[in-house]
Amino acid sequence: MSDGLAGGYDLVIFDLDGVVYLIDKPIPGAAEAVERLRGDGIAVAYATNNASRRAADVASLLTGMGVPAKPDEVLNSAGAAAAVLASRLPAGAPVLVVGADALVAEVRDVGLTPVFSFEDKPAAVVQGYGPEVGWRILAEAALSVRAGATWVATNTDRTLPSPRGPLPGNGSLVAVLRTALGREPDVIVGKPEPALFTTAASLSGAQHPLVVGDRLDTDIQGAVGAGMDSLLVLTGVSGPAELLAAPPERRPTFVAADLSGLFRPAEDLRLPLRLDAAGGWRLTRTGDRAALDGDGDPITALRLTCGATWDGVPVEALEAVSPAAATLLENWGL
Known part of the structure; x- marks a missing residue:
């Protein structure tokens, strides 16, 4: 252990x-x-x-990266969304799928019928992230929800992290329909x-x-x-x-x-750290302002400053005294 x-x-x-x-x-x-x-x-x-991969595919991807994983250790919002739909709809009901092939497969596996057109009279719309999602399928989804289809979103993450920086996530695509329909999804499944x-x-x-x-x-x-x-x-x-x-x-x-x-x-990691000094850093509070001085582990400094801001010091009222503290606050975007 x-x-x-x-x-x-x-x-x-x-x-x-x-x-x-x-x-x-x-x-x-x-x-x-x-x-x-x-x-x-x-x-x-x-x-x-992320609803773009099935559990088995995620486990395979992880294993290929050297991260050991089994399919039954993976829970994703695609499978959870399909389970929600299966609990609400009769077997075989048409569901318009906005997302990747993995979400289509999950819907099919729970005994529902994936469709891709408003003309198929979908009983529900399920929306998950897919890199190929575009205007055409979003238009079909908007028409379907406006006609009474239940709208289920796998998640509303605004962005996806990537080596190049944050990219639009499913939440950004959900926002397209939210804008067009003037309403929120009926169900949001994921975190x-x-x-x-x-x-x-x-x-x-x-x-x-x-x-x-x-x-x-x-x-x-x-x-x-x-x-x-x-x-x-x-x-x-x-x-x-x-x-x-x-x-x-x-x-x-x-x-x-x-x-x-x-x-x-x-x-060494617990939040917040409500001390005046730790690990080479000192935090001095004066009224509604706080000043960071010293040098040391950035995580310790972050825990100390959380102790101040979580107790009411505005983030913009944090000040640096030492050069190391100034560099740290700049790196934090403050």
């Missing part, structure tokens, strides 16, 4: 995009982290909002809804799981909603500036630069 953070949990649930890989490239250290967890006897699961996390814990029999994610608005908010501890890693979408300004429902239990944090002492 690991003596680090992960050793206090019986299951680690990983988000994928921005945590384990970026599109199709593994994040350095991810494979080693998963192997070490397995060697320590800690169960792992993968929960992703921040807690179902993917609670299902992963239930399937493994875990009593004390840890969620690892890169997004405050999906992974971390979903973990908070599920009543689970969470670790934010800074390898994907959410960065220090967003963490400093996070509302209570989006605040992780821990923060780390990357997955190596799983093997550091939990108290």
Whole structure:
């Protein structure tokens, strides 16, 4: 059993995009982290909002990257959305699919009929991310929802992380229909809804799981909603500036630069750090302002400053005293 953070949990649930890989490239250290967890006897699961791949395809992709995974360890929003539809519609009902082939296959596998035209009188529209989604299928979806079809979105992630920077995600495509229809989807299946996390814990029999994610608005908010501890890693979408300004429902239990944090002492990563000084840094509060001085581990500085901003100091009221602090705040986009 690991003596680090992960050793206090019986299951680690990983988000994928921005945590384990970026599109199709593994994040350095991810494979080693998963192997070490397995060697320590800690169960792992993968929960992703990306609906463009089936569970078996995700497991195969991970395994090909050197990250060991089995299909039954992968939970994705495509399968969850299909399950929601199957519970609401009669067998064989037509469902207009906006998304990748993986979502089409999931809909078919639950006994429903994928269609792609308003003329097929779909009973529901299911919308997931697909790199080929364009105006034509969005137009068919708009017509169908306006005619009364139930609108189910696999997730509303605004962006997808990539090696080149954030790219439009399913939430951006959902926003197209939201604008055209003037309404919200009837059901949003993926994170921040807690179902993917609670299902992963239930399937493994875990009593004390840890969620690892890169997004405050999906992974971390979903973990908070599920009543689970969470670790934010800074390898994907959410960065220090967003963490400093996070509302209570989006605040992780821990923060780390990357997955190596799983093997550091939990108290070195816990949020917030309400001290005047730690690890070479000093934080001085004066009224509604706070000044950071010194030099040291950036994660320690982030934990200290979260202690101030989460207690009411405006993010824009953080000041740097030392050159190292000035560089750090600049790197954080402040």
